[in-house]
Amino acid sequence: MRVFRCPSCRLPLARSEADLQRCPVCGRDLEQTSSARSRARAEQPVSDSPPDDAPDRRTFGVGWALLVIGLLAGGTLLYMVRPRWTNPRPAPQAPVQQTRADSPAAQGAAAGASASMASPTAGASSPTGSPATPAPRSPRLMAAIEAPRMEEIARAFGAGASPPAGPPVENVVLDDAKHPYIVEPLQGTERINLSGQASRLTIKGLDGNAQLDITGLQAREIKISGDIRGNAVLRLKSPYSSMTVQGNIGGQARVEIESFGGSIKFYYNTTIAGSARVTIAAHSVRISRIDDQADVSVVLSRGGILRAGYVQGSSRLRWRKAEADDPKPQVYTGKVTGAAKVEQE
Ligand SMILES: [Zn+2]
Secondary structure, three states: OOEEEOOOOOOEEEOOOOOOOEOOOOOOEHHHHHHHHHHHHHHOOOOOOOOOOHHHHHHHHHHHHHHHHHHHHHHHHHHHHOHHHHOOOOOOOHHHHHHHHOOHHHHHHHHHHHHHHOOHHHHOOOOOOOOOOOOOHHHHHHHHHHHHHHHHHHHHOOOOOOOOOOOOEEEEEEEOOOOOEEEOOEOOOOEEEEEEEEEEEEEOOEOOOOEEEEOOOEEEEEEEOOOEOOOOEEEEEOOOOEEEEOOOEOOOOEEEEEEEEEEEEEOOOOEEOOOOEEEEEEEEEEEEEEOOOOEEEEEEEEEEEEEEEEEOOOOEEEEEEOOOOOOOOEEEEEEEOOOOEEEEO
16 A cells, blocks of 8 residues: 655555545645646656755744643643542532432432541541441531532632522434434523434534533434534534534533544544543544644544544644454554644553
8 A cells, every 4th residue: 555645734645545635634635736746757856845844843843842841730730739629529510400409318418428438527426337327417517517618619610609590401302313403503501412313413513601412312424513612512422423523623612522433524624722622432533633732532443543634732632442452543643743742542
């Protein structure tokens, strides 16, 4: 198999692939370049490599790398301080509602559980001795102690002192496998849970704190036609579907796509940037560009393939096999520059 590299993004490509009129990740017109090359070769021995400005860029790059490493170190420090908080904190929004809906008994149980784990004050009352006869006083006491603390934690995470009623969740069940369905742009605190089946699903984009949960959808084709930005969250589970992404993912967006056996293709010039976090589980994954502090992690099913064009800034692309004993998947990356990293997990 003859292999050459895309002149723009440096992605390795097989010459034998019939559909390669354009580079699959950056869109560079390959027919033109290859015919131009053969013409050049026929006429005169012109060097066909583009002018190389690498040395300049490299010194520049080292400066950037140092800056970015500093930022990363700071970020890591901050991150290491956090985990203490994450343990007792209720997951945002939904669980808050849940605790409200739940009976005081459930709260008591939760408080009891944390009591047994947590503090030395509780340790005094009973050291694992009698789980069969729980002291009735202790859970209530712990609840009284815990409640203000939980409020404080909730406030620190921007949930507000008194938890609001919470954005309403719209549940949509699609029941016609022959019809397409379009999710109009979501924003603000809009939340939709989507399930069922459709011939084709189009997602027109998410912004603000919008959340779209798609679980167990049966759809052959899924298209994300707009940007996913802000603090938006998209979770999508749809096995064996073929997915295209025409929008950019940025801001603090979180995107989780699980399509085992399926494929996902980001269009040319689409980026995953900002502080976006994207996880993808699929058989075939094609990403055009990852930039800024974006964090992308890919799980490839058996015999899978991953292609990524540009990995830039201080972004990170991690990949791993779905099963440890799967054969090594095909992973091709183009230009990995700056402090960006591509790693196998
Ligand atoms: Zn390319």
